[in-house]
Amino acid sequence: MSGLCAGIQLQRELQLTTYTIFELESDVGGTWLSNTYPGCQSDAPVHIYSYSFAPNYEFSKKFVPQSEIQAYLRATAKTYNIYDKIQFQTRISSMRWHEGRNKWILHWIKSTTGEEGYHDFDVVIHAAGVLRLPNIPKEFDAFEGKKWHSARWDHSIDLTGKRVGVVGTCASGIQIVPAIADKVQSLEVYGRSASYITPQLNVTYNKAWRFLFQYAPLFYTIYRAFWYYYIDSTILLYHKLAWFSVFHRAIVYFVTWFHRFRQFPLDPEMRRKLTPNYELASRRVVLSDDFYPVLKRPNVSLHQDEIVSIKGNTIETSDGSTCELDVLILATGFDWISNFPEGYWIGRSDIDITKSWGGSPVTYYGTCVPHAPNFFLIWGPNSGVAHHTLTSIAEIQVMYTIRSLSYMMEQNIATMEVKQEAAQEFLKYADQRLERTMYTTKVLPKFTDGMGKCRGFWWGGVTEFWWCMRKVHPERFHVSKRDGVLKKPYLNGSVERFKED
Numbered sequence: 001m002s003g004l005c006a007g008i009q010l011q012r013e014l015q016l017t018t019y020t021i022f023e024l025e026s027d028v029g030g031t032w033l034s035n036t037y038p039g040c041q042s043d044a045p046v047h048i049y050s051y052s053f054a055p056n057y058e059f060s061k062k063f064v065p066q067s068e069i070q071a072y073l074r075a076t077a078k079t080y081n082i083y084d085k086i087q088f089q090t091r092i093s094s095m096r097w098h099e100g101r102n103k104w105i106l107h108w109i110k111s112t113t114g115e116e117g118y119h120d121f122d123v124v125i126h127a128a129g130v131l132r133l134p135n136i137p138k139e140f141d142a143f144e145g146k147k148w149h150s151a152r153w154d155h156s157i158d159l160t161g162k163r164v165g166v167v168g169t170c171a172s173g174i175q176i177v178p179a180i181a182d183k184v185q186s187l188e189v190y191g192r193s194a195s196y197i198t199p200q201l202n203v204t205y206n207k208a209w210r211f212l213f214q215y216a217p218l219f220y221t222i223y224r225a226f227w228y229y230y231i232d233s234t235i236l237l238y239h240k241l242a243w244f245s246v247f248h249r250a251i252v253y254f255v256t257w258f259h260r261f262r263q264f265p266l267d268p269e270m271r272r273k274l275t276p277n278y279e280l281a282s283r284r285v286v287l288s289d290d291f292y293p294v295l296k297r298p299n300v301s302l303h304q305d306e307i308v309s310i311k312g313n314t315i316e317t318s319d320g321s322t323c324e325l326d327v328l329i330l331a332t333g334f335d336w337i338s339n340f341p342e343g344y345w346i347g348r349s350d351i352d353i354t355k356s357w358g359g360s361p362v363t364y365y366g367t368c369v370p371h372a373p374n375f376f377l378i379w380g381p382n383s384g385v386a387h388h389t390l391t392s393i394a395e396i397q398v399m400y401t402i403r404s405l406s407y408m409m410e411q412n413i414a415t416m417e418v419k420q421e422a423a424q425e426f427l428k429y430a431d432q433r434l435e436r437t438m439y440t441t442k443v444l445p446k447f448t449d450g451m452g453k454c455r456g457f458w459w460g461g462v463t464e465f466w467w468c469m470r471k472v473h474p475e476r477f478h479v480s481k482r483d484g485v486l487k488k489p490y491l492n493g494s495v496e497r498f499k500e501d
Ligand SMILES: Cc1cc2nc3c(=O)[nH]c(=O)nc-3n(C[C@H](O)[C@H](O)[C@H](O)COP(=O)(O)OP(=O)(O)OC[C@H]3O[C@@H](n4cnc5c(N)ncnc54)[C@H](O)[C@@H]3O)c2cc1C
Pocket: 001, 002, 003, 022, 023, 024, 025, 028, 029, 030, 031, 032, 035, 040, 041, 042, 043, 044, 049, 090, 091, 092, 093, 127, 128, 129, 130, 131, 132, 172, 378, 379, 388, 389, 390, 391, 394
């Protein structure tokens, strides 16, 4: 999704076609190509989860299944001729800055043939995703039956009549459980800590809606803007002390409580099990209409006690109960730290950037990184959001990249590298602001760094992120001019707009 956005905007905004996208899979889609589990769907209104510059009037619902998002991404890539720009099944195994040539040297490997080689580029946009590498806790290695991670669904196995376990009751787990409950013999749901769940209240877009989206552009614009800013205002939920945030949280807390109560009015034990043991908004609040009802089925059991042992096909929990399973499904999240292994990313002066971070990422707005000239991260550390969509963040980071490139071309600049002080200043400010959010109340380990600092999230709304990123500040960068003849910029609207800013 982010890589496509970057490719399309390079073409649209800079008329730049001399770029290559490397993709290790055989198609576009990323998250939406690999997550094909039953029930997989967006948990944000799809009109704000799709690109602002590529509207789709045909979405069937407000929250759509994976297949529709994947079809949308494929169609958008085709519309903008991006397929021709992608080298599929090609993995980038390392990136190294070449000091003398002012270029990034990328080492690629074809996964089909093992063929490998090097390509050099003036600029790298790194859009390799965050929720990509499955996090599989070691303890599940001992399970001898069939098992797989939610992001690598094994469609060759029919679950009909099988005894199935699902580990995890966060975003993916609560989508999988209702989708498979009616076909399996028994379903054991393991979740150490429940999630705050509000009703999803999905809306089906019938012909009339779709007609309006397509033929009443003003209606579509207002509709999208409404969801964009309304959802952005829910960032208030994540602020610790402000009165409006406490009020907002109290309302959402009541909604989640009532959602549980409505399903289990006479079952206080079940309501207790489904009550999260952490503060509201210190993790994402998730949406589901069918997770609670499915737990009432006779073939579904919820286990909240910790898994203490796995022997053969049997799982034992700390309350002493044991269950024998045919299939174990791990909805156990993703490992974002391993996205940047040591040796993968070597910047200026041969600095291994991951190593130099010492477990605590140093970036400037999650987009630029000291020692990495001409390098832009999409969805880097401290640029994730829990309340809005990743598409919005990616579009803003891509816009920032485009403006930086416009500036470089206009000013005949060879390299732009964010200063260490600028990044440290950003982090200092980030820590102060994050301290005031619920993310630092009980931060998920995957969003903290080695020093317990929250390095996953941006602290504010998407609108604030846009505000901070709307201008490039050259004084915050080490800049070196290109020798020789002035290279004409690819003049178009972007350069003009940048000047106006
Ligand atoms: C089940 C699920 C549901 C989600 N729902 C939502 C939602 O509703 N709203 C929301 O905002 N977010 C959601 N997310 C988060 C989602 O990951 C992002 O919204 C978005 O799809 C990320 O897009 P991306 O392009 O940045 O990353 P990815 O989709 O992860 O794409 C990265 C791409 O880079 C490729 N790649 C990685 N490393 C290399 C390499 N070394 N060489 C070559 N290619 C490489 C990968 O193959 C992949 O195609 C969801 C995530 C999951 C897992």
